[in-house]
Amino acid sequence: RSEKIVVPDFPTPYTISQRNLILTEKYKKSIFIGPIVEVFPNEVEDRANIRRKLNLSDKDKLILVNPSGTKSEKKAYIEMLTKLIRKSKFQNVFFIISKGDPSNNSPPISIDENIKVYSWIENKFELLKASDLIISHGGHTTIAEAMYYGVPMVLTPSSSHTERYNNAISVEKMGIGRKIIWEEINIEIFRKTIKEVLNNSIYRYNSKKIAEYCNEFKGINKIIDIIESSGE
Structure with a gap:
């Protein structure tokens, strides 16, 4: 039996996967090390500089659409x-939309004046830092990245995808985003939810406050510490 269980998530009350975990008596030996992210906010250029490069004014809002899943799922x-x-x-x-296709390096396409579609985004963390909102299915990694960067979310999980659905509930409980059930989405619900999260400052405030807490967690460093201490 293991002496310790390492969980790549934040401790309660900010556990993304809280509704998906059943730890019972094993909870005492579980160590929440924080999610594993590639790039931390302090390693990315200043938000104001990034927005300036994107020709965004102070009154402009930037929304990053970051899908996950299979190729056909992303396409739909x-x-x-x-x-x-x-x-x-x-x-x-x-809106900046990523198709999430790393095999395609074609240049971005402007659909309308305010919509740009990329096959793959190399500088995802720069765009995340510059964003006012992220739209996603509700995968654990995307939510974790948004929490580290203090970006509110609108999550659109399918009711049949239990993990994403439960993650979205956790996000709502933390007050850092809203969910729209994918099977129920329509223009009225979509527009209303986006406007609510963009215009209600409480989502941004909560996201920034929680980000301060999240950035204390460096998952990889913690794993190394645990391994080294176990070998002593």
């Missing part, structure tokens, strides 16, 4: 969201 997701975004006709809101 992007097609649906692009339609909803175009119909919503947001003012001073700019």
Whole structure:
């Protein structure tokens, strides 16, 4: 039997996967080390500089659409969201959409003045730091990255995808985003939810406060410490 269980998530009350974990008596030997992220916010250029490069003014809002899943799942997701975004006709809101295809390095396509679609985003963490909101299925990694960077979320899990659905509930309970059930999405719900999270400052405030806590966790460093201490 293991002496310790390492969980790549934040401790309660900010555990993303809280509804997906059943630890019972094993909880006492579980160590929450924080999620594993590639790049931390303090390793990325200043937010204001990034936004300046993107020609965004102070009143402009930037939304990053970052899908996950299989290739066909991403394709259907992007097609649906692009339609909803175009119909919503947001003012001073700019969207960067990633197809999530690392095998394709073609240049981005501008669909409308405020919508740019990339096959793959090399500088994802720069865009995340510059964003006012991220839209995603609700995968653990994307949520963790948004929490580290203090970016509010609108999550669109399928009701049949238990993990993502439960993750989205955790995000709502933390007050850092809202969920829309994928099977129930329509133009009215989409537009209303996006406007709520963008315009209600409590989501940004909560996200920033929780980010301060999250950035105390360096998962890789903690794993190394645990391994070294176990060998002593």
